[in-house]
Amino acid sequence: MSQYAVPVLWSPDTRLHDPRHEVWVGVQTIGTETSARVDAILEALDGPGFRLVEVASADDRPALDTVHDPALVEFLGTAADRWAAGPYEDLVGQDRVVPYYFPTPAMTAGLPVRPAVAVHADAGRFAYDTMTQIGPGTFSAVLAAVDCAAAAAALVSEGAPLAYALCRPPGHHATPAGFGGSCYLNNAAVAAETLRAAGAATVGIVDLDAHQGNGTAAIYYDRADTRYGSVHVDPGAGWFPHVVGYADETGAGAGEGATRNLPLPEGTGDDRWLEAVADLAGWVADCDALVVSLGVDAAADDPESPLQVTADGYREAGRLLGATGLPAVAVQEGGYHLPTLGGLVAAYLSGHAAGVRRSGGE
Numbered sequence: 001m002s003q004y005a006v007p008v009l010w011s012p013d014t015r016l017h018d019p020r021h022e023v024w025v026g027v028q029t030i031g032t033e034t035s036a037r038v039d040a041i042l043e044a045l046d047g048p049g050f051r052l053v054e055v056a057s058a059d060d061r062p063a064l065d066t067v068h069d070p071a072l073v074e075f076l077g078t079a080a081d082r083w084a085a086g087p088y089e090d091l092v093g094q095d096r097v098v099p100y101y102f103p104t105p106a107m108t109a110g111l112p113v114r115p116a117v118a119v120h121a122d123a124g125r126f127a128y129d130t131m132t133q134i135g136p137g138t139f140s141a142v143l144a145a146v147d148c149a150a151a152a153a154a155l156v157s158e159g160a161p162l163a164y165a166l167c168r169p170p171g172h173h174a175t176p177a178g179f180g181g182s183c184y185l186n187n188a189a190v191a192a193e194t195l196r197a198a199g200a201a202t203v204g205i206v207d208l209d210a211h212q213g214n215g216t217a218a219i220y221y222d223r224a225d226t227r228y229g230s231v232h233v234d235p236g237a238g239w240f241p242h243v244v245g246y247a248d249e250t251g252a253g254a255g256e257g258a259t260r261n262l263p264l265p266e267g268t269g270d271d272r273w274l275e276a277v278a279d280l281a282g283w284v285a286d287c288d289a290l291v292v293s294l295g296v297d298a299a300a301d302d303p304e305s306p307l308q309v310t311a312d313g314y315r316e317a318g319r320l321l322g323a324t325g326l327p328a329v330a331v332q333e334g335g336y337h338l339p340t341l342g343g344l345v346a347a348y349l350s351g352h353a354a355g356v357r358r359s360g361g362e
């Protein structure tokens, strides 16, 4: 029996988004969601046990229509050009679309939100933070990430037991009609919808990122055909996404019971984190297919979270989810410590693949 080589779906276009800096609590900070992440992961996966597959730009993206409000996709696709055509070069001398104004329900008080003419105001119709900026190459990278997720799901639908999508920018904070948290379009939901369109009646999504995937949760909150389970640092301790991601959010309507949030205290290490992962693995085991939102920012060295998970912990998480036996797509989410990022992703995937035997079809 030879080892299963995990297909790694990636695209050079995912490097085109350059966050440069974020506006965070009123100051500019250097963005951590950089294209160097792609190269750190590729370097770690360029060897035995993995098979790099470059993804071409797709002709159409049917899963996007199911996941997102077309107005969001339209905005993301045109915002950089609107900014370039506006007076911003003279006014502020920078080419990133940054919202300054947010028409929240507190402002509109029940009135409909009309599209704003000025793009710096219109951005607040979709953006929910000031960190997630749009530059000239952003939309190309966002679409490339979507294409990687869809291609990985297509491979799994055709019989591959496990495929990994090297998505960048990440996606799990993108809601049906909103972007934020360094995410623009929801790659994990695109993978889930691609699996569903190919025949999976129920899909389980397990989110291992240090932060709750509020976007994915929102997309599926009232649906029974897709379960969303997440283990993450407690938003009640002051962490993103702050106002959602609590244990009592369990779904609504037809989706009642199909959402599961397992928030953990700051400083949580492998043992308690893996208990939560095992819990979620059992919870999705009777689905037809699995999507793993593979954020590795729960790792101890990561600058973006206070969780203390090790590479061995991620390897064991892979083993636990691989043991479900479900055909699985792993989608890259967060993970920002460049010296350890690639090794953490490799640890998870090799743990997951260890349970996968090369079958007759491969």
Ligand SMILES: [Zn+2]
Pocket (backbone or CB within 6 Å): 209, 210, 211, 295, 297, 304, 334, 335
């Ligand atoms: Zn994260």
